[in-house]
Amino acid sequence: MYEILLAEKLNGSVMKMVISAPLVAKKCLAGQFIILRVDEVGERIPLTIFDYDRKSGTVSIIFQIVGATTRKLSLLKKGDYLFDFVGPLGNPTNTNDINKVLVIGGGVGTAIAFPICKELYESKKEVDAIAGFRNKELVILEDDFRDVTKQFFIMTDDGSYGEKGLVTEKLEKLILSGSNYERVYAIGPLPMMKFVSKVCDKYNIPVIVSMNSIMIDGTGMCGCCRLLVDGKVRFACIDGPEFDGTKVDYDEAIKRNKMYFKEEREKDCNLLRRIDE
Amino acid sequence: MNRVEMRLLDIDKRKTTFEEVALGYNKKEMLDEASRCLNCKNKPCVSGCLVNIDIPKFIDFLKKDNVDEAYNVISKSSLLPGICGRVCPQETQCEAKCIRGIKGESIAIGRLERYVADNAAKNFVFSESEGKAKVAIIGSGPSGLSCAGTLSTLGYDVTVFEAMHKFGGVLIYGIPEFRLPKTIVSEEIEKLEKLGVKFIKNVVFGKTIDINDLIDEGYKAIFIGCGAGLPNFMGIPGENLNGVYSANEFLTRVNLMKASDERYDTPLGDLGDVVVVGGGNVAMDASRCALRAKAKSVSLVYRRDFEQMPARKEEVLHAQEEGVNFNVLTNPCEILGDELDNIVGVKCVKMELSAPDSSGRRRPVEIKNSQFIKKANTVIMAIGNNPNPLIKNITPAIKLNQKGCIEIDENHMTSLPGVFAGGDIVTGAATVILAMQAGKESAYSIDKYLKNKL
Ligand SMILES: Cc1cc2nc3c(=O)[nH]c(=O)nc-3n(C[C@H](O)[C@H](O)[C@H](O)COP(=O)(O)OP(=O)(O)OC[C@H]3O[C@@H](n4cnc5c(N)ncnc54)[C@H](O)[C@@H]3O)c2cc1C
Ligand code: FES
Numbered sequence: 001m002y003e004i005l006l007a008e009k010l011n012g013s014v015m016k017m018v019i020s021a022p023l024v025a026k027k028c029l030a031g032q033f034i035i036l037r038v039d040e041v042g043e044r045i046p047l048t049i050f051d052y053d054r055k056s057g058t059v060s061i062i063f064q065i066v067g068a069t070t071r072k073l074s075l076l077k078k079g080d081y082l083f084d085f086v087g088p089l090g091n092p093t094n095t096n097d098i099n100k101v102l103v104i105g106g107g108v109g110t111a112i113a114f115p116i117c118k119e120l121y122e123s124k125k126e127v128d129a130i131a132g133f134r135n136k137e138l139v140i141l142e143d144d145f146r147d148v149t150k151q152f153f154i155m156t157d158d159g160s161y162g163e164k165g166l167v168t169e170k171l172e173k174l175i176l177s178g179s180n181y182e183r184v185y186a187i188g189p190l191p192m193m194k195f196v197s198k199v200c201d202k203y204n205i206p207v208i209v210s211m212n213s214i215m216i217d218g219t220g221m222c223g224c225c226r227l228l229v230d231g232k233v234r235f236a237c238i239d240g241p242e243f244d245g246t247k248v249d250y251d252e253a254i255k256r257n258k259m260y261f262k263e264e265r266e267k268d269c270n271l272l273r274r275i276d277e
Numbered sequence: 278m279n280r281v282e283m284r285l286l287d288i289d290k291r292k293t294t295f296e297e298v299a300l301g302y303n304k305k306e307m308l309d310e311a312s313r314c315l316n317c318k319n320k321p322c323v324s325g326c327l328v329n330i331d332i333p334k335f336i337d338f339l340k341k342d343n344v345d346e347a348y349n350v351i352s353k354s355s356l357l358p359g360i361c362g363r364v365c366p367q368e369t370q371c372e373a374k375c376i377r378g379i380k381g382e383s384i385a386i387g388r389l390e391r392y393v394a395d396n397a398a399k400n401f402v403f404s405e406s407e408g409k410a411k412v413a414i415i416g417s418g419p420s421g422l423s424c425a426g427t428l429s430t431l432g433y434d435v436t437v438f439e440a441m442h443k444f445g446g447v448l449i450y451g452i453p454e455f456r457l458p459k460t461i462v463s464e465e466i467e468k469l470e471k472l473g474v475k476f477i478k479n480v481v482f483g484k485t486i487d488i489n490d491l492i493d494e495g496y497k498a499i500f501i502g503c504g505a506g507l508p509n510f511m512g513i514p515g516e517n518l519n520g521v522y523s524a525n526e527f528l529t530r531v532n533l534m535k536a537s538d539e540r541y542d543t544p545l546g547d548l549g550d551v552v553v554v555g556g557g558n559v560a561m562d563a564s565r566c567a568l569r570a571k572a573k574s575v576s577l578v579y580r581r582d583f584e585q586m587p588a589r590k591e592e593v594l595h596a597q598e599e600g601v602n603f604n605v606l607t608n609p610c611e612i613l614g615d616e617l618d619n620i621v622g623v624k625c626v627k628m629e630l631s632a633p634d635s636s637g638r639r640r641p642v643e644i645k646n647s648q649f650i651k652k653a654n655t656v657i658m659a660i661g662n663n664p665n666p667l668i669k670n671i672t673p674a675i676k677l678n679q680k681g682c683i684e685i686d687e688n689h690m691t692s693l694p695g696v697f698a699g700g701d702i703v704t705g706a707a708t709v710i711l712a713m714q715a716g717k718e719s720a721y722s723i724d725k726y727l728k729n730k731l
Contacts, residue, residue: 023485037442043534043543044442068542084442086479216534216543219440219481220666221506222526228517233510238666252517255618 001081002036005058010140013065014108015074016050022057024049024087030115031093031210031242034059035218037084038072045069046215046237048112049088059087062111062140089218090241093185093208095120102174102181103129103149104167104196106188110141112210113187114148121148128152128179130170132192136161168195175203183208186245190254197245207245211236214257227253280382281310286455291599295454295537295569298595299363304342307392311339314384317376322386325374327714330354332371332386339389348397351390356426356469357419357713359461362391364452365710366589394461399468409433410497410727415482418446420502420700420712420719422469427720429472433727436496438480443533446504447701448709450533451525451559453566459532483671488696497730498695498723501675501683502716505701506665510658511554515612520546520620524555524563524659537570548572549654552623553601554609555579556586560659561593564601567657575601576651580608580628580641606630606641610648612656622650662706680705689719690726697723 006018024034033048051060065074076082093116101120105113110131120127128151133139135158145152154162155170163170167188175181184207186196193209200207213225213236225236228249234240284300285291291298302310314336322332331350338347351358367373367387375383409432414421417439425435443449445462470476480486482503491499508523510516522530530536534543551572553564556579567575577596579586582605586593597603604625611624627647630639664681676684676692682705683691683698691698699715701707 023480027485041535041541043541072542084479086440086442086481086485088484089481216526216529217441219506221508222529223508223510223523224526226510226517233512233517235507252618256517256519258519258617 001083002085004076004078004080004082007076007078007080010062011138014062014111014138014140015065016060016062016111017073017076018058018060019082019085020057021059021085021087024059024085025052025054025057028052028059028088029092030095030119032088032090033218033241034061034085034087035089035215036061036073036082036086038069038076039083042072042083043069044084044216044218046089046212046218048115048210048212048241050111050114051118059085062108064108086218089237091239093119093242095123095125098125098182100126100180100182101128102171102179102184103127104171104184104186104188104192105129105131106167106186106192107133107138108140109188109192109210110145112212113185114141114144116185116187117145118148126150128174128181130155130167130174132156132167132188133161134158166195167192168199171196171199175199175205181205184245185210190250190257193245193248194250197248197250201246208242209245209248210241211243211248211253212241212257213237213253227256278309278313280313280385281306281388283385283388285595288598291455292568297458298455301395302388302392307339307389308342310385310389311336313377314340315376321374321376322371322384325371326354327370327710328354328717330371330390335393336384336386336389339393344393344397347393348399351393355713356423356717357465357709358390359394359465360419360448360457361710361713362387362389362394363457363461366708368589368591370710411436411495412723412727413438413491413496413499415499415501416440416446416503416700416702417444417466417476418502418504418700418712419448419709420504420716421446421500422465423713423716424500424502424697424699424720424723425474425716426469426472427717428723429469429474431720431724433724435473436475436477438482438486439476439478440481440503441533442478444476444478446502450529451562453528453532453562455565455569456562481667483667488672488693497727498697500716500719500723501668501691501696501698501702502700502712503665503668503702505662505682505706506667507663508658509661509663511609511660513609513611515614515620516658518612518614518618518620518656520655521612522655522657524553524559524657525662527563527657528559528566531566531570545570547654550652551575551655551657552609552651552653553577553657553659555659555661556581556588556605557659557661558588558592559661560657561588561596561601563657563659564596565599567655568599568601572655576604576653577601578604578607578609578623578625578651580606581639582606582630585639604651608641608643609656612653613650620654620656621652623653623656624648624650662701664702664705668702688722688726689715690722695726 003020132155218237220238230247335347335350372383414437535541536543536545551567627644628641674693700712
């Protein structure tokens with residue numbers, strides 16, 4: 001059992017939790033993820049590690065309430081326990097051999113982009129970041145990002161905060177204004193990663209994306225996290241989660257992620273009913 | 278007298294519930310079957326058993342209805358009789374060597390073994406751990422369990438590390454409830470806990486902990502039994518459509534995550550018409566699980582003929598009885614989807630067997646212009662697994678062969694001294710009993726190695 005040491009809302013639908021998991025905290029690096037199970041009947045879901053503290057043996061996660069499991073998770077409080085919490089899984093971000101990078105986060109993906117920023121920043125690299133949200137209410141982690149970046153830009157779809165527009169517009173502007181990024185990291189909704197990769201490809205800048213596939217075991221055993229990269233089947237849990245953004249088949253990934261949409265919605269309703277009762 | 282048949286669950290119940298299909302012998306049936314044993318002096322059956330259970334001796338106790346003594350005889354050689362009695366391919370092992378089988382039917386050794394396991398009182402005398410060296414076991418499948426149990430009886434301080442949230446490996450997430458009830462597996466694991474074995478879940482060797490961590494924590498030897506994880510796909514168009522599963526994923530969803538049980542959260546969705554590809558035991562398990570998970574229809578597609586099917590005859594028969602349609606000499610060449618990437622059908626081609634080649638094998642070859650489309654909403658690929666890919670990243674000091682399996686010497690030791698391995702990660706996908714044998718032999722090798730070293 002893994003104790004929840006902190007549970008707080010970052011915005012209407014995004015939560016942060018700090019979990020006591022000493023073995024995971026001892027080993028984890030930026031870019032890796034964990035798989036958790038809320039209770040005895042729970043499904044296994046992957047979440048990227050947001051932050052960790054090796055000394056106190058804690059791991060932080062940030063999640064958006066999207067389906068049945070994240071809703072269940074959001075109802076837990078400080079002092080409650082998770083049934084299972086395993087990791088760190090996947091390969092850590094490779095931050096070697098680069099000096100100037102741009103990190104782009106979209107929505108809750110911003111949380112996943114944060115540890116990469118932090119690690120690059122702590123290893124004395126020049127890091128800029130763009131975070132995109134639909135509107136002001138949804139903005140998260142602004143201060144955290146300011147602490148670990150040289151320049152930090154917030155974009156909102158409706159212009160209610162930061163600049164109005166899409167992250168890709170800002171990306172293109174930055175590139176054209178002569179920021180010589182050696183690499184771009186993009187983490188967020190699949191369509192966002194798709195279009196960021198297109199822009200990067202156009203300007204010949206290497207781009208890395210982090211794929212949040214549906215997973216069960218996270219150790220290469222089931223194959224449900226598979227995706228097409230450069231025409232080949234790869235497993236997000238053991239070959240990724242990061243891949244060359246210009247090689248990923250996003251359209252297929254988008255459809256695969258919708259696979260259980262209907263069941264999720266129904267379960268969600270059942271769950272809500274149970275909670276209401 | 279012929280072999281006593283085992284009663285089976287009512288066919289209608291079989292199609293709708295996950296209850297065990299083979300019901301086991303009652304006392305009279307056991308006594309009748311045991312009485313057929315000739316108690317041969319040279320015991321050919323024992324040589325057919327990979328862990329050398331003294332079969333005539335335990336059957337002799339059964340003849341006197343002394344189940345507890347029979348259990349003690351089996352326990353000397355096997356730690357998991359309740360499991361082996363159910364899933365071992367006895368017809369090619371002990372029972373194949375039975376003298377009775379030459380003229381008539383061999384003794385139903387597996388069924389008797391199961392009777393013993395299910396009915397013995399199991400009052401063990403548990404030896405206190407003698408405070409011998411610490412040994413780490415990676416993986417809680419049959420190889421890890423038998424290595425852990427054997428080491429524990431030898432007095433070692435044993436800890437099992439498992440990546441998943443439940444212990445048992447394929448016994449838990451692969452082999453379905455209706456062939457191997459999970460309570461049997463949990464009982465065997467509880468038995469090991471009582472023997473003093475410690476079990477730690479949610480630890481992925483190579484990620485959560487590595488070899489140096491184990492050495493730092495004082496472990497003197499390591500046994501790797503992490504199974505053959507990575508599922509194969511065919512490489513045909515449409516394999517990433519929604520509703521295409523590896524057998525591992527499908528069986529894990531159903532068996533481990535209980536996706537077809539409404540109380541559990543893991544989704545499975547409406548299976549509709551299901552096509553299972555493959556001809557092994559895994560394909561049979563997947564087909565029969567799909568039926569029970571309310572598929573509209575289940576068809577199995579296999580590129581060779583019935584005679585070449587690697588699955589046990591009994592499993593094929595059970596699948597047929599339950600209503601799985603068999604399409605032999607048929608191979609899928611494309612999975613067809615709609616605009617939302619949901620499966621609508623499988624394009625298949627008919628096959629025929631070529632004339633025997635130099636090795637005597639008849640290869641399946643396509644029959645020209647024989648393509649047809651099979652209606653389907655779900656496709657399950659049961660065409661084998663490759664070795665667990667996490668292992669290769671752990672340390673280059675552990676040598677792998679070309680297939681990615683761990684190489685071992687005659688003592689089950691890998692190229693890294695003190696690290697042993699066994700089970701599917703060494704042999705490729707094989708059987709429960711082979712994995713158990715490897716675990717047990719490794720335990721004795723570890724004992725020898727540590728005695729020499731310390
Ligand atoms: C559906 C199906 C049906 C089968 N039916 C039969 C049958 O009827 N009869 C028969 O004899 N055989 C059968 N088999 C084969 C048999 O189950 C296997 O040969 C046997 O389980 C292999 O045992 P093992 O100990 O090597 O590995 P597994 O049983 O595969 O166990 C390996 C364990 O290690 C864990 N693990 C993996 N990597 C790590 C890591 N890095 N760190 C920590 N833990 C890890 C896994 O989670 C797993 O629990 C079947 C197999 C399947 C899939
Ligand atoms: S999650 Fe099962 S193989 Fe990746």
